[in-house]
Amino acid sequence: MSKGGLNYRLVIFFIAIVFGVGFSLPTFLQTKGGAKISLGLDLQGGLHMLLGVKTDEAIKSKMKSIASSIKFFTDNNDIVIDELRVKGDLVSFTLLDKDEEKNLDNMIKKIPGVQIKKDKLSYVLSLSNKEKVATKKFAVSQAVETIRNRLDQFGLSEPNVAKQGADKILVELPGIKTIEEEQRARELIAKAAHLQLMAIDEKRADQANTMSEDEAASYGDVILPDSKNPKIKYIVKSVPILDGSMLTDAKVGFSSMNQPVINFTLNSEGAKIFGDYTAKNVGNHLAIVLDNIVYSAPVIKERIGGGSGQISGGFSIKEAHDVAIALRSGALLAPVKLLEKRSVGPSLGADSIRASMLALITGFVLVFLFMIVYYGMAGLIADIALLVNLFLVIAIMALFGATLTLPGMAGIVLTVGMAVDANVIINERIRELFREGKSVAKAVEKGYTNAMSAILDANITTLIAAVVLYAYGTGPIKGFAVTMSIGILASMLTAILGTHGIYQYIMPIIERSKSLPFWFGVKKGK
Amino acid sequence: MQVFSKDKIYDFMGKSNIFITISLVMMLSSYFFLYTKGLNYGIDFAGGTVVQVKYNKVAPIKKIRKAIAKDKAFENATITKFGSANEIIIRFATTSGNLSKDAGDKIKNLLKGTGNFKIRRVDIVGPKVGGELREKGIMAMVMSILAILIYVGFRFEWRFALASVMALVHDVSIAMGAIALFQVDFNLDVLAALLTLLGYSLNDTIIVFDRIREGIGDTKDSNLFNVINDSVSKTLSRTILTSLTTFFVILTLFLLGGQIIYSFSFTLLVGIIVGTYSSVFVASPMLKWLGFSLKEYRDKEVAKVKRRIEREKLRAQYEKGLM
Numbered sequence: 001m002s003k004g005g006l007n008y009r010l011v012i013f014f015i016a017i018v019f020g021v022g023f024s025l026p027t028f029l030q031t032k033g034g035a036k037i038s039l040g041l042d043l044q045g046g047l048h049m050l051l052g053v054k055t056d057e058a059i060k061s062k063m064k065s066i067a068s069s070i071k072f073f074t075d076n077n078d079i080v081i082d083e084l085r086v087k088g089d090l091v092s093f094t095l096l097d098k099d100e101e102k103n104l105d106n107m108i109k110k111i112p113g114v115q116i117k118k119d120k121l122s123y124v125l126s127l128s129n130k131e132k133v134a135t136k137k138f139a140v141s142q143a144v145e146t147i148r149n150r151l152d153q154f155g156l157s158e159p160n161v162a163k164q165g166a167d168k169i170l171v172e173l174p175g176i177k178t179i180e181e182e183q184r185a186r187e188l189i190a191k192a193a194h195l196q197l198m199a200i201d202e203k204r205a206d207q208a209n210t211m212s213e214d215e216a217a218s219y220g221d222v223i224l225p226d227s228k229n230p231k232i233k234y235i236v237k238s239v240p241i242l243d244g245s246m247l248t249d250a251k252v253g254f255s256s257m258n259q260p261v262i263n264f265t266l267n268s269e270g271a272k273i274f275g276d277y278t279a280k281n282v283g284n285h286l287a288i289v290l291d292n293i294v295y296s297a298p299v300i301k302e303r304i305g306g307g308s309g310q311i312s313g314g315f316s317i318k319e320a321h322d323v324a325i326a327l328r329s330g331a332l333l334a335p336v337k338l339l340e341k342r343s344v345g346p347s348l349g350a351d352s353i354r355a356s357m358l359a360l361i362t363g364f365v366l367v368f369l370f371m372i373v374y375y376g377m378a379g380l381i382a383d384i385a386l387l388v389n390l391f392l393v394i395a396i397m398a399l400f401g402a403t404l405t406l407p408g409m410a411g412i413v414l415t416v417g418m419a420v421d422a423n424v425i426i427n428e429r430i431r432e433l434f435r436e437g438k439s440v441a442k443a444v445e446k447g448y449t450n451a452m453s454a455i456l457d458a459n460i461t462t463l464i465a466a467v468v469l470y471a472y473g474t475g476p477i478k479g480f481a482v483t484m485s486i487g488i489l490a491s492m493l494t495a496i497l498g499t500h501g502i503y504q505y506i507m508p509i510i511e512r513s514k515s516l517p518f519w520f521g522v523k524k525g526k
Numbered sequence: 527m528q529v530f531s532k533d534k535i536y537d538f539m540g541k542s543n544i545f546i547t548i549s550l551v552m553m554l555s556s557y558f559f560l561y562t563k564g565l566n567y568g569i570d571f572a573g574g575t576v577v578q579v580k581y582n583k584v585a586p587i588k589k590i591r592k593a594i595a596k597d598k599a600f601e602n603a604t605i606t607k608f609g610s611a612n613e614i615i616i617r618f619a620t621t622s623g624n625l626s627k628d629a630g631d632k633i634k635n636l637l638k639g640t641g642n643f644k645i646r647r648v649d650i651v652g653p654k655v656g657g658e659l660r661e662k663g664i665m666a667m668v669m670s671i672l673a674i675l676i677y678v679g680f681r682f683e684w685r686f687a688l689a690s691v692m693a694l695v696h697d698v699s700i701a702m703g704a705i706a707l708f709q710v711d712f713n714l715d716v717l718a719a720l721l722t723l724l725g726y727s728l729n730d731t732i733i734v735f736d737r738i739r740e741g742i743g744d745t746k747d748s749n750l751f752n753v754i755n756d757s758v759s760k761t762l763s764r765t766i767l768t769s770l771t772t773f774f775v776i777l778t779l780f781l782l783g784g785q786i787i788y789s790f791s792f793t794l795l796v797g798i799i800v801g802t803y804s805s806v807f808v809a810s811p812m813l814k815w816l817g818f819s820l821k822e823y824r825d826k827e828v829a830k831v832k833r834r835i836e837r838e839k840l841r842a843q844y845e846k847g848l849m
Contacts, residue, residue, distance in 0.1 A: 049625075050655060051625065052623070052652075179630065179631075179634060179645050179648075183626075183627075183631055186625050186626055186628070187625075187626040189625060190624075190625035190626040191626070336625060337623030337624070337625060338621075338622075338623050338624065338625045338628060338650060338652070339623070339652040339654065339655050340650060340651050340652055340655045341628065341648065341649065341650040342647075342648075342649045342650075343630070343647065343648045343649070344646070344647050345644065345645065345646040345647060347580075347644070347646060348578070348580075348646040348647055348786075351784065352784060352786055352787075355782060355783050355784035355786075355787070356779075356783055356784075356787070358778075358782045359775070359778045359779040359782045359783045362778040362782060363774060363775030363778045363779065364775075366771075366774040366775070366778065367771045367774060367775065370770070370771060370774070371771075374528075374767070406786065406787060407715060407718055407787075407790065410779060410783070410787060410790055410791075413775050413778075413779055414722065414772070414775065414776070414794075416775050417768075417771050417772035417773075417774065417775035417776065418726070418729075418768070418771075418772055420768070420771050421729070421768040421771075421772075424764050424767045424768050424771075425733065425764050425768075428761075428763055428764045428767075431528075432760070450740075453736055453740075454732070454733045454736035454737070457681055457732045457733075457736055458728075458729040458730075458732045458733050458736075459729075460677065461674055461677060461678070461725065461728045461729060461732055462725035462726070462728070462729050464670065464673045464674055464677060464725075465670045465673075465674065465721055465722070465724050465725030465728070466725065468666055468669045468670035468673055468721070469666060469670070469718065469721045469722075471666075471669070472662050472663070472665050472666035472669060473662075473666065473718070474659060474662060474714065477714055477715075477717070477718045480718050480722075481718075484722070484725075521528070522528055
């Protein structure tokens with residue numbers, strides 16, 4: 001007769017039950033505190049995007065700002081240069097003042113990473129390769145920072161912005177409810193928020209509607225449209241007076257006509273440049289340009305000190321609000337483009353949860369009943385293990401802060417089908433041993449021993465497949481691999497150790513009852 | 527309850543030629559479908575845009591088609607029902623990198639006036655991302671087969687490993703043939719299903735192989751056929767039972783899981799059936815075909831045991847010497 005009673009396997013199984021139920025409760029009850037499984041975007045609804053950073057543009061804009069600083073320097077030191085142009089990743093100009101050559105060269109050499117190529121007095125500036133790589137890298141990390149800042153200020157819950165690979169950015173927004181909200185968030189991210197204060201080319205201002213872009217470029221000008229009426233064009237100097245990098249604050253305000261406007265403040269360097277320029281150019285026009293659109297082009301009436309300005313141009317309040325956020329969080333050094341987007345409405349997510357929960361419960365009930373019909377009490381013991389297995393999977397996922405996706409849900413459903421496999425193998429072995437005439441206690445013990453190598457090999461190979469799936473999978477597929485792996489590992493604990501412990505505990509009862517059909521669904525010797 | 531008579535040994539090997547022929551025909555027709563019909567790549571791999579729209583009554587597909595066609599960019603869009611009659615999927619191959627105004631926004635504007643609708647899902651996959659996903663998918667497939675090959679080779683013998691991998695190729699080929707035949711959307715979910723199938727079918731095969739390994743050691747029988755027949759018959763009940771429980775849940779997932787997970791559950795449903803078939807009827811005969819010899823294997827095992835005993839002897843002597 002077997003001893004029965006408590007054994008180490010049962011104790012471990014009890015601990016697993018307490019652990020599983022305890023840590024899955026916050027998820028089931030949706031309590032406030034405690035670690036819970038968070039739902040993936042495909043289940044709760046939301047926006048997932050992969051953005052690519054156009055890093056080449058960062059180099060172009062860097063060249064533009066180098067041109068600006070050369071212009072500022074030469075203007076201030078009364079050095080005469082001509083034909084200052086930015087073309088792609090090159091800046092070119094001609095120095096007319098040979099005496100100032102050394103002075104100018106010294107200044108340029110102070111700009112990090114700039115290479116000078118000179119043909120007599122015509123200069124061509126470019127960036128060293130190292131500087132180009134650094135600029136691109138900075139543009140990506142700056143874009144991540146900037147987008148995160150913007151989304152934080154936008155007021156969405158738990159936005160996730162992360163760099164991926166060399167030049168990609170992953171953006172996840174779980175809180176999006178409607179397509180309108182989604183579009184607004186996308187527009188906010190996409191906004192370059194590149195503020196430029198530019199000089200109107202007074203000599204050619206009247207040809208704005210007739211001149212071609214190429215002709216304008218030959219004068220060092222660009223043609224930009226008006227914000228309210230895109231048909232109205234302005235010819236402005238392509239090298240800006242200053243840009244948004246010198247901006248310290250931007251706020252929504254109201255004009256005297258009660259229209260929403262954006263008031264911005266410049267830092268001290270910007271304020272000085274702005275003050276100096278306006279002092280010298282009284283009577284000329286100044287264009288306030290945001291993302292290559294002219295918002296206004298007022299006449300400079302007097303020197304503007306203090307370094308503050310205003311963008312007005314028929315914003316709605318929402319637009320003004322978003323533009324102010326974008327300006328405050330800084331310009332994107334390089335524009336971003338959409339590589340991949342998955343947006344799921346919350347109602348679709350709820351449908352998916354309902355459908356997969358229904359499949360999970362139905363599948364579970366079917367397997368549960370089937371095991372009892374086929375194996376009797378042995379089936380019930382396997383079912384207990386299966387139930388604990390489910391709790392454990394949920395508890396472990398909650399503790400790891402794992403995200404449950406739709407494929408992950410399918411993984412759990414699949415685990416239900418596969419987790420009883422170990423018990424099927426064990427029970428079949430036990431039945432075999434009965435047929436060989438072994439006693440109940442011996443058959444159970446030996447059944448576990450015999451089944452072990454098959455169960456281990458089978459589970460390890462499945463685990464290998466799951467690990468590879470995780471390593472090479474993307475997004476939701478990873479979620480599937482995670483639930484599969486946890487399910488397999490948990491099933492080893494519950495289906496092998498747990499059920500074994502139960503048998504050992506109740507062995508005296510089984511031996512006394514002598515009813516094999518009741519306990520194992522089989523007649524002895526059949 | 528008990529379904530399979532326990533002591534009956536079925537003659538699988540005697541009929542193995544029939545099973546192998548069936549498998550070959552299935553595989554060849556799968557390749558035929560893959561070649562003629564081709565895989566219906568979803569946007570995950572091909573790149574493109576999918577917009578899912580739900581109306582509050584039956585979706586007016588004709589009207590929708592007309593409305594969409596107004597924009598040249600969507601000329602080649604396909605519009606299909608999705609699950610219920612109220613819901614449709616608009617799919618087209620083009621994508622645009624424009625973040626602030628994407629295809630979903632344009633479709634929403636075009637559909638104005640076709641009824642009361644809600645855009646429930648917009649998936650956009652750029653061509654470059656699609657290519658990357660495809661590469662990663664193929665890598666995952668190859669890597670997991672390799673890893674499995676190494677593990678089984680290490681735990682059993684190389685012929686077992688090769689036989690199990692050939693059974694896997696068999697299963698995946700036929701599952702993909704079915705996907706091509708029914709033109710199921712080949713997307714990331716299907717890839718996950720195929721990889722699950724790899725693990726599942728292998729699981730089945732390993733359990734049969736484990737029994738064969740055990741059988742080789744237990745009997746003195748020198749006939750490989752008998753050993754295999756015996757082992758496959760003994761595991762038959764387990765193979766069928768586990769396949770049944772798994773089949774139940776996949777079937778509920780297929781019937782109740784909704785349209786969005788349809789391609790996943792379809793692939794698994796086909797896979798479970800083929801995988802079970804292959805581990806019983808295909809993998810074991812493969813051992814014979816690969817020239818597995820009982821004598822050779824037993825000799826090797828004996829040699830292994832001998833080596834171990836000798837090593838232990840040596841160690842014992844060594845330890846004695848040290849003392």
